[in-house]
Amino acid sequence: MQASDLFELLRDGRPRTRAELAESTGLARSTVAARVDQLMALGLVAPSGGTSTGGRPPSLFSMNPHARVVAGVDVGATHVSLVVADLAGTVLAEAGESLEVAQGPEVVLAWVTRTVRDLLAAHDLRPGDLAAVGIGLPGPVEHSTGRPTNPPIMPGWDRYDVPARVQQDLDVPVLIDNDVNIMALGERQVAFPTTSDLVFVKVATGIGAGIISGGELQRGAQGTAGDLGHVRVARADDVPCRCGNTGCLEAVAAGPALADALRAAGVDARTSQDVVDLARAGDVTAHQVVRQAGRDLGDVLATLVNLINPSVLVIGGRLAGAGESLLAGIREVVYQRSLPLATEHLQVVASVAGDHAAVRGAVALAVAHVLSPEQIELGVRRLAEARTS
């Protein structure tokens, strides 16, 4: 039983006595006392109210969410959002900037590290308070190394060592993932904290999914899990896609395809946002086009539901702003084509976290790393070394 096992018990925030901790773990009280002391020395656990009288040591302990902070960063195609949050995920400070990802990693990451430092300083936090940085990027990422892999809309980023660049300025662990993966983490954090099987589908200029199964984000062997955009849709068999194939979901259901469909019907629309604005304004053609995109998405999502069997299917991304037409189209086909057992308790919902899903997920990624058993044990060992040297 390590200090990290004890910390797992305390993560829920409920204060416990040493006796309760000994009871829950079956450990001797002396062992519990030593482990609690280690976690307090790391700052991760703190005495929690109700201290006993008479000068005795504190009797109740809980996780200390204020021990350290992390930064969560969402790098989009044309905008970067950044928050600083505590270990409970509570946002302490935020910033944003219009920046093209196509300006390359040097420009974008210099802004990121400068802004993290500025936010820390503005909130009376020291550089040493920062424990980790989580970053979401709009393209495929090799999670183990933090390097983008052939990202189509990110010239200059291919195989770029993102963590190394960030660590030039901020000496902390840096976790990188693609945007839909962190949106799945953020949505779970914000709206479905107890769900172990959640799929987040982003519908925007591209289409992709972040898959949480068995409680864990599933990235697959090469980190490409969740790529819905280039799955074949029967109805679209002869429609060319920018990937070089035909019949891909993106070629009929992503933002640019919907704008094309609207223009073909004589409605002036150029961007994903135009489509959303028209649908919101009640334009009937826009509603029809969005609903059909929902059905096409539903065709692929019905397969996803059969294969992965999530309990929650979250629809997010800019097109989700078009409202109920998209969800209605998705539900229509998913409930028709998926197994009854798989849809019996399935929720198909619009994102609750919305624009904040990505930064909240980047924070969750960073916090999960900081509070992982490996990192806590590393902290305990360093502490012991520092004391004996």
Place this chain on the structure above:
Amino acid sequence: MQASDLFELLRDGRPRTRAELAESTGLARSTVAARVDQLMALGLVAPSGGTSTGGRPPSLFSMNPHARVVAGVDVGATHVSLVVADLAGTVLAEAGESLEVAQGPEVVLAWVTRTVRDLLAAHDLRPGDLAAVGIGLPGPVEHSTGRPTNPPIMPGWDRYDVPARVQQDLDVPVLIDNDVNIMALGERQVAFPTTSDLVFVKVATGIGAGIISGGELQRGAQGTAGDLGHVRVARADDVPCRCGNTGCLEAVAAGPALADALRAAGVDARTSQDVVDLARAGDVTAHQVVRQAGRDLGDVLATLVNLINPSVLVIGGRLAGAGESLLAGIREVVYQRSLPLATEHLQVVASVAGDHAAVRGAVALAVAHVLSPEQIELGVRRLAEARTS
């Protein structure tokens, strides 16, 4: 650091000294010695050759695969296979019987428990040597309770408490899963022990998949993950399926559909085995029909590859016996329709474990339970209680 953590180190079978274990774990030698004693008392760890001279205690330790045995059971539609194996998965005894699953759980499970007892006795093993039983069933199973859920070909089994019935005769933990899930575990055990992302596709009277992602079997929220059989295939849009829907993969690519297609082409075929026999005998029509089934499977598996990104896609089940035509059809479409990044290192292979995949997987399921940290800690606690009472 618990006894189970130490055991994780020793599971690879390599003998280690106490000093090496202390080195690897950072624990004090006295703690290592106490934990090793616990594991030896449980029989899970044994002295390993090279004992030191002069009457000193043994100096090298490794996992003791012979400490206990488990039973692995594969209940098929018309046949039950059973093996007894040690904790390394080595098969010590086997048995099989022609039994219809439709005869109901009482008949089938009575045979199972009687046969386990008989095999133990015949191999000089005591009932107490049995540590767990793993069972695969040919239908959806609620893994947490071991109860089948609306299994279509298993009358009398719906919601039946399988573990409780087995435990009437064998007082050990009983783990239940559906057959494709245990086939995925068995295939990994036999042929891909280091792979964390493997999908096993069974093509027989029905079609289904067992999905291992991130090293873990993924069952989904309701335990229905991997249900490929009723995914829509574009080419089959108007073909009715026994499930009541139209256009399902099973309606065009499972054994009965291929036999139908052969008869429609004037070839006498009634069962899946007939299709396999004809293809093996070099019948051209059979090859064409099997190859097209491969393409239809490939259509759905291309989507699976995009969504799940496995590194190995294993094709098993009776139809896999038809040979290269099936695999060729699958590869043709998967490599055409899946993302380049997802197929770059993808292997599409016929099952190596073959008919043994299911029983080997049932053994793996049982061994994983017996050697789980939770079970080892339970054993350590019981040992301590027995000593103090």
